[in-house]
Amino acid sequence: MNAKPPRTLKTVTGAGGTSETYDLAIDPARSTLDTAIRVAGLAEAARIDALFTADLLSFGAQGAIGSQEPLVFVSALSQVTSRIGLIATVSTTFHHPYNLARLFGTLDHVSNGRAAWNLVTSSVGEENFGPGDLPSPEERYARAAESLEVVNALWDSWEPGALTAGPDGRATLHRDRVRPIDHAGRYFTVAGPLNIPPLPQRRPVQIQAGQSEAGRALGARYAEIVFTSLPTLDIATDFTRKIRAEAERFGRPGGLPLIFSSFHATYGSTEAEARRLVRDKRESIDFERGRAQVADMLGGGVDLSELPLDAKLPESLLPDVTTVNRRRGRVDIFAGYARQGYTLRELVIAAQDTGHWAVAGTPEQLADAVEERFRAGVLDVISLSGLADPRQHDFVVNGLLNELRKRKVVADDYTGSTLRENLGLELPPRAGAGDRSDG
Known part of the structure; x- marks a missing residue:
């Protein structure tokens, strides 16, 4: 073997x-x-x-x-x-x-x-x-x-042997080895x-x-x-x-x-170059657009327009994941970040990789x-x-x-x-x- x-x-x-x-x-x-x-x-x-x-x-x-x-x-x-x-x-x-x-x-x-x-x-x-x-x-x-x-x-x-090569080289179908599934x-x-x-x-x-x-x-x-x-x-x-x-x-x-x-x-x-590239990416982030990205990561029903960027998200803004109809796994990740104490600014940065x-x-x-x-x-x-x-x-x-x-x-x-x-x-x-x- x-x-x-x-x-x-x-x-x-x-x-x-x-x-x-x-x-x-x-x-x-x-x-x-x-x-x-x-x-x-x-x-x-x-x-x-x-x-x-x-x-x-x-x-x-x-x-x-x-x-x-x-x-x-x-x-x-x-x-x-x-x-x-x-x-x-x-x-x-x-x-x-x-x-x-x-x-x-x-x-x-x-x-x-x-x-x-x-x-x-x-x-x-x-x-x-x-x-x-x-x-x-x-x-x-x-x-x-x-x-x-x-x-x-x-x-x-199609079960094994349902289609075989015949003596003339052409395919031969064995119908008894092809079965319906009858799914209801x-x-x-x-x-x-x-x-x-x-x-x-x-x-x-x-x-x-x-x-x-x-x-x-x-x-x-x-x-x-x-x-x-x-x-x-x-x-x-x-x-x-x-x-x-x-x-x-x-x-x-x-x-x-x-x-x-x-x-x-x-x-x-x-x-050092890798750190510089990360810094450059972060400096190019549109944080106002990022508010909408974070709201989307939290299920789309959260209003973050008035929350200061360096404030933490209050528990009252975090959705009950069982009420979210779209991408619950992503909501779990970003709600978890918020409960760990991430500020809105940190959540926007994290949202650039959409939880990956x-x-x-x-x-x-x-x-x-x-x-x-x-x-x-x-x-x-x-x-x-x-x-x-x-x-x-x-x-x-x-x-x-x-x-x-x-x-x-x-x-x-x-x-x-x-x-x-x-x-x-x-x-x-x-x-x-x-x-x-x-x-």
Whole structure:
């Protein structure tokens, strides 16, 4: 039996597709794809494991004015890459699971097994998918759980050996090994089976974004990877302990789900340069606009217009998280900062990274911070940005990644042909099968 390879940190970078500003003299759709193709080539050359696309479903949502449709976007990138994984963010609140199964199944086919789904339940966009207000978090996550049940059953509706090569080299379909799923639930009725052939990965890799209590429960039960905002080691340790304990109660293997964090890095050739860059960023902050950012981090229902910047937030201004309908995990983080005694000015500074992990220093110092979390078992996948900028690319690839590879934290090369193989993820049991293995 082959020994299991040692655990290594997996790497992701943004594929583009969103923009806060457009040069109106050029075609924005062409420019964003051209940039993404360049970034994809740089990322694959650096042996980064996957490209990540976010999604926004409203004009002006969370500060951005442009957003490409993620599945179409990464499908285009699949044709100019061969090894790097392709992560598309898609909401279960505004999509039907039968379509999701077909869309991600097709992406897995056209990419030869490099597809991943970042599942979100959405905190914006209901005005474009009406009628009605945004459902409560509990309702959104209940729908998401049923969506996953349906999608996984559809992906598994083709049993092993359902499609084989005949003596003439043409595919032979064994209909008795393709079964309906006959799902009838609270939100969906889906007969199945899926009407596309078995997927290269059988199931695309499943990522779930969200760290509220309801989000953590969903991730613990289903996700192979959870994408979260974990700004400090203590928060990361607490979150990892809780979600893995919940996952174990669902009977899932130890070490699942993997923990995926965004890394907001400020690189300097020296420690002094990194400090200067942080100081320059802070001096450029529009603190009046920052009041609105903090209010948004606290759920959007807080009026901070009259509070002095150097005052602490009174408890009376902090929301009861159970009454917040959008991004409860972010509210938990910023309400926690306020209860620790952060002033409004300090909260505005923290809001520039929207609750994500932020570190400044030389590549070696940043590698220390990354290695600390990795060795502590609270970091399995990390998102690194800036490959399109020559200076940032040099710091990421020749600095941080090179240092992490010297320390054997990050692998030197891809280990397989599919994303699932490169991430070291085994296939979960087949949905509802039980009597036949994958062989």
